[in-house]
Amino acid sequence: xxIHEPGRRLMHFVPLKFVQKRVxxxxxxxxxxxxxxxSMIDFLxxxxxxxxxxxxxxxxxxxxxxxxxxxxxxxxxxxDAPMIAINGSQIIVDGTAAGxxxxxEEAGRMQRIDELFxxxxxxxxxxxxxxxxxxxxFPGVCVLQxxxxxxxxxxxxxxxxxxxxxxxxxxxxxxxxxxxxx
Amino acid sequence: MGGVNVESGGKGGRRxxxxxxxxxxxxDLLICCISFLLITAVWSTMSRMNADAQVPGPPNPEKELxxxxxxxxxxxxxxxxxxxxxxxxxxxxxxxxxxxxRHAVEITEGAGTTIRYPDLATKINDExxxxxxHRDSSDKKMDQAVLHTDNKTIFKEIIAVxxxxxxxxxxxxxxxxxxxAFNVTFAVN
Numbered sequence: 005x006x007i008h009e010p011g012r013r014l015m016h017f018v019p020l021k022f023v024q025k026r027v028x029x030x031x032x033x034x035x036x037x038x039x040x041x042x043s044m045i046d047f048l049x050x051x052x053x054x055x056x057x058x059x060x061x062x063x064x065x066x067x068x069x070x071x072x073x074x075x076x077x078x079x080x081x082x083x084d085a086p087m088i089a090i091n092g093s094q095i096i097v098d099g100t101a102a103g104x105x106x107x108x109e110e111a112g113r114m115q116r117i118d119e120l121f122x123x124x125x126x127x128x129x130x131x132x133x134x135x136x137x138x139x140x141x142f143p144g145v146c147v148l149q150x151x152x153x154x155x156x157x158x159x160x161x162x163x164x165x166x167x168x169x170x171x172x173x174x175x176x177x178x179x180x181x182x183x184x185x186x
Numbered sequence: 187m188g189g190v191n192v193e194s195g196g197k198g199g200r201r202x203x204x205x206x207x208x209x210x211x212x213x214d215l216l217i218c219c220i221s222f223l224l225i226t227a228v229w230s231t232m233s234r235m236n237a238d239a240q241v242p243g244p245p246n247p248e249k250e251l252x253x254x255x256x257x258x259x260x261x262x263x264x265x266x267x268x269x270x271x272x273x274x275x276x277x278x279x280x281x282x283x284x285x286x287x288r289h290a291v292e293i294t295e296g297a298g299t300t301i302r303y304p305d306l307a308t309k310i311n312d313e314x315x316x317x318x319x320h321r322d323s324s325d326k327k328m329d330q331a332v333l334h335t336d337n338k339t340i341f342k343e344i345i346a347v348x349x350x351x352x353x354x355x356x357x358x359x360x361x362x363x364x365x366x367a368f369n370v371t372f373a374v375n
Contacts, residue, residue, distance in 0.1 A: 052216060055227060076235055076345050078235070080236065152298075154340070159372075163372055174372070
């Protein structure tokens with residue numbers, strides 16, 4: 005490109021010395037900093053690889069906001085099964101209310117929870133209808149999300165109701181504690 | 187504009203094998219990937235503990251098959267405030283009974299606390315090593331444990347005891363991973 009003599013310039017009387025000083029870095033620390041592209045790309049690629057390795061396509065397990073789960077060390081992996089959440093006031097099956105925990109506590113004795121029983125029974129029948137004539141046995145697994153302060157009476161009532169409704173294989177959902185060697 | 191240029195070949199009018207990667211879209215892509223993966227990341231991993239209510243029996247309950255002596259079962263009583271009682275039973279017969287002091291260890295994490303019973307875990311581990319019926323790796327059956335609790339016990343303590351019962355581990359078949367030695371049943375009475 006050919007070099008031309010600069011032409012007339014507007015506002016040439018405005019000195020703007022401080023801008024010139026800043027841009028050229030003269031006198032003070034320059035605003036623009038050089039960034040090494042190689043290390044930056046290495047860093048970004050490492051983060052992408054790490055996040056891809058920890059990525060789960062199955063998504064997060066829905067957890068009731070009012071339930072604070074206890075933690076345990078000797079656990080097994082989660083499975084896909086009907087989720088029964090039990091908090092201080094109510095029992096919820098996959099987002100549908102299925103009974104009151106207060107009523108069980110007030111009764112003071114173990115009992116079958118009819119709403120929960122009906123919901124679980126209909127889920128079991130739905131599973132059989134979907135499976136059709138296949139000989140696959142019904143797994144009978146359900147997962148209980150129980151708040152850590154719920155009384156054993158409520159847990160026993162839900163446990164027994166689930167077993168009556170055809171879900172004898174009950175699992176308790178817990179948080180994971182770091183494992184120690186015994 | 188930034189670019190990566192690998193100088194090689196391309197002499198004498200032939201098509202150059204060099205390729206130039208545009209840095210700006212590449213960095214944009216990487217940042218988009220990172221943002222997507224960070225947003226969809228699941229940081230809290232949940233697990234589960236089995237409490238099986240299935241009771242095995244003969245296919246036809248009317249017909250008695252070859253009668254076999256019942257297996258020994260470990261019953262863990264947590265009704266008393268100051269102790270646990272570990273009872274080995276064979277059918278209705280009590281084989282052995284041991285008391286374990288109820289020393290809870292509280293682990294504080296953030297706002298919450300987790301209860302653990304390491305003394306009970308150690309004792310159950312020792313008991314299984316001494317009296318467990320199914321310790322061989324080729325044995326497909328598990329030893330059975332039954333947890334008895336009163337109605338007022340809070341769930342956090344029940345989980346701590348089930349966690350202690352699951353402490354003993356054994357080899358299972360040819361799998362390299364160890365499995366819990368006990369199958370826990372949560373007694374409703």
